[in-house]
Amino acid sequence: QSALTQPRSVSGSPGQSVTISCTGTSSDVGSYNYISWYQQHPGKAPKLMVYAVSQRPSGVPDRFSGSKSGNTASLTISGLQADDEADYYCCSYAGSSTWVFGGGTKLTVL
Amino acid sequence: EVQLVESGGGLVQPGGSLRLSCAASGFTFSSHAMTWVRQSPGKGLEWVSCLAAGGVPTYYTDSVKGRFTISRDNSKNTLYLQMNALRAEDTAVYYCAKGLSGSCFAPFDYWGQGTLVPVSS
Numbered sequence: 001q002s003a004l005t006q007p008r009s010v011s012g013s014p015g016q017s018v019t020i021s022c023t024g025t026s027s028d029v030g031s032y033n034y035i036s037w038y039q040q041h042p043g044k045a046p047k048l049m050v051y052a053v054s055q056r057p058s059g060v061p062d063r064f065s066g067s068k069s070g071n072t073a074s075l076t077i078s079g080l081q082a083d084d085e086a087d088y089y090c091c092s093y094a095g096s097s098t099w100v101f102g103g104g105t106k107l108t109v110l
Numbered sequence: 111e112v113q114l115v116e117s118g119g120g121l122v123q124p125g126g127s128l129r130l131s132c133a134a135s136g137f138t139f140s141s142h143a144m145t146w147v148r149q150s151p152g153k154g155l156e157w158v159s160c161l162a163a164g165g166v167p168t169y170y171t172d173s174v175k176g177r178f179t180i181s182r183d184n185s186k187n188t189l190y191l192q193m194n195a196l197r198a199e200d201t202a203v204y205y206c207a208k209g210l211s212g213s214c215f216a217p218f219d220y221w222g223q224g225t226l227v228p229v230s231s
Contacts, residue, residue, distance in 0.1 A: 003154065036217040038155070045205060045221040046147075046155065057219055089155050097169040097214040099145075099157040 004029065004090055004102035011108040017078040020105045022090030023071060028100055030071040034093035037066060037075045040104075041086045049088075050075060077107070085109040112136040112220040114206050119225030126196050126229075132189040132206030132222055140164075140184040143209030145218055146191050148202035158204070159191065163212030173199075196229045203227075 005023040012018040022029065022037075029035060035053045038046040048057050050066035053073065063078045073092070077084055090102040118130040132144070146158040159180040160169045168180050179192040189206050203226050207218035 034215060034217065038218075040155075045223050046207075046218075047221070048217060048219045051210065051217040051219075091155075091157070091217070093215065097160060097167070098171065099160075101147075101155040101157060104154040 002100070004092060004100055006088075006090060006102040006105045008103075009106045009108065011110055012077075012080045013110045014080050014082065016080050017076060018080060018107065020075045020077075020088055020090075020107070022073040022075070022092075022102045024073075024092055024100070025071055028092040028094040029068065029073055031095070032093045033068065035066065035068055035073045036091045037064075038089045038091065039084075039086045040089065046089065080109050082109050112208065114208060114220060114222035116204065116206055116222045116225040119204065119227045121228050121230065122196055123231050124196060124198060124229055127192070127194045128196065128227060130191040130193065130204055130206075130225060130227070132191075134187045134189065134206075134208070137208065137220075139182075139187040141212055143212055143214045143216055144180075144182060144189045145207045145209060145214070146180060146189075147205045147207055147218070147221075148200075149205070149224070150199075150202045153202075156202070160209070160214035161189070162214050163209075167214075169214055193227070196227075198229050201227065201229045 036051040054066040203224040208220040209216035
C-alpha cells in the first residue's frame with residue numbers, strides 16, 4: 001500500500017480559505033467513499049475532522065468541509081483561524097479492511 | 111468522556127519483543143473496532159492493524175504480518191499489540207484509536223496520546 005499524495009505544505013492568512021488535496025489511485029480513493037481527514041497539533045494525538053468524504057463529527061466547525069473527485073479527495077478550511085495551524089492527514093480505505101494515510105500537509109496560518 | 115491510554119512502550123533491542131496495551135473507558139468497548147496506528151519520529155501516520163468489535167477478524171499492514179498480533183479483552187476494556195522480531199524501522203509512537211463502529215471499515219474517531227517504542231541496540 002503506497003501512501004496517498006498530499007502537498008507538503010499550504011498556507012493562508014486569517015479569514016482566508018485553503019484547500020488540501022489528497023491523491024490516491026483507483027484502488028483506494030477512487031473506489032471508496034471512506035475518506036477521512038485528521039488534524040494533528042505538534043505533540044498531540046490526531047483528531048478526526050471529516051469522515052465518509054464530507055461528514056463532520058459532532059463538535060467540528062462547519063468551516064471544515066470535504067469533497068472527492070475521481071482519485072483525489074480535498075479538505076477545505078474556510079475562515080482560517082490561528083488554531084487551525086497544524087498537520088493534516090487524509091486517510092482512505094484501501095480494501096481488505098486496510099487503510100492508507102497520506103504523507104501529511106503542514107498548514108501555516110500567516 | 112472517551113479515554114484511551116496506551117502503555118508498554120520503551121526501548122527494545124532489534125529482534126526483541128514488546129506488548130503494548132490500550133485501556134479504554136467512556137464508551138462500550140465491545141461494540142467498537144479498535145486500531146493501532148504508528149508515527150515514526152518526524153514522519154506521517156501509518157495504519158498498522160485493526161481488530162473488529164467481536165475479536166475477529168484481524169487485519170495487518172504487510173510490513174508487520176507474522177510479527178505483530180492484535181488482540182482485545184472486552185472484559186477488561188483493553189486492546190493489545192504483541193510485537194515480536196522488532197526492527198529499527200518499527201521505531202515509532204504507537205497510537206490506539208477507536209473505530210466509529212464495530213467494523214474495520216470505520217474511521218477512527220478517538221485516539222490515545224500514544225506510547226513511544228524506540229528499537230535500537
